[in-house]
Amino acid sequence: MIGLLIFMVCLAFILALWEIQIEGKDGWAAKSPGWRIENGWVMKLTGGRPLTGYHVYMTLFLIAMVHLPLLLVHWNWRLECLLLGFYVGMVFIEDFLWFVLNPYYGIKNFRKGKIWWHKTWWGPVPALYWGLLVITAVLLYFGRNAL
Numbered sequence: 091m092i093g094l095l096i097f098m099v100c101l102a103f104i105l106a107l108w109e110i111q112i113e114g115k116d117g118w119a120a121k122s123p124g125w126r127i128e129n130g131w132v133m134k135l136t137g138g139r140p141l142t143g144y145h146v147y148m149t150l151f152l153i154a155m156v157h158l159p160l161l162l163v164h165w166n167w168r169l170e171c172l173l174l175g176f177y178v179g180m181v182f183i184e185d186f187l188w189f190v191l192n193p194y195y196g197i198k199n200f201r202k203g204k205i206w207w208h209k210t211w212w213g214p215v216p217a218l219y220w221g222l223l224v225i226t227a228v229l230l231y232f233g234r235n236a237l
Contacts, residue, residue: 091234094176102180105152106187112144115194118207119144137218139207153177163237172233179226182219 113119119126124143127133132141156177163169189200199205201214208216 091230094172094230095179098176098180099183102183102187103191105180105184106191109148109184109188110192115192117188117192117195117205118142138209152181156180166236168233168236170233171229172236175226175229175233178222178229182222182226186215186219 113122116122118139119142122142122144126143127141133139135141156173159169159173186200189195189205190197195204202208202211205216208218210217212220
């Protein structure tokens with residue numbers, strides 16, 4: 091499990107750097123040329139964030155890539171928990187690293203009021219992070235010994 095967690099952090103690091111190259115200072119694909127939905131029930135579902143084509147297709151790509159091992163081994167619930175836990179953990183860590191590594195933000199600007207797409211904060215981090223941390227831990231716990 092330690093190796094998996096190290097790999098998760100390494101991929102999150104690479105993904106954060108990639109996303110910084112794509113978005114630059116304009117987080118949440120604010121200046122992306124792709125489509126955006128910024129009203130209605132979608133905004134409620136996404137916690138007040140626009141739904142962007144960039145995020146939809148990146149999410150689908152990442153979920154597909156995380157499931158690549160299923161081409162080599164048989165599917166089971168424990169493995170699915172492990173794969174989804176890896177995905178959620180990687181995306182959660184990547185989001186934080188995007189701020190830390192982005193020269194337009196940095197750790198000094200990682201706080202409430204500086205990041206428009208993270209509206210609710212619990213302590214020093216966005217509320218979303220606490221939920222993602224719990225989901226990651228639960229999925230990885232149930233996915234342990236999957237292989």
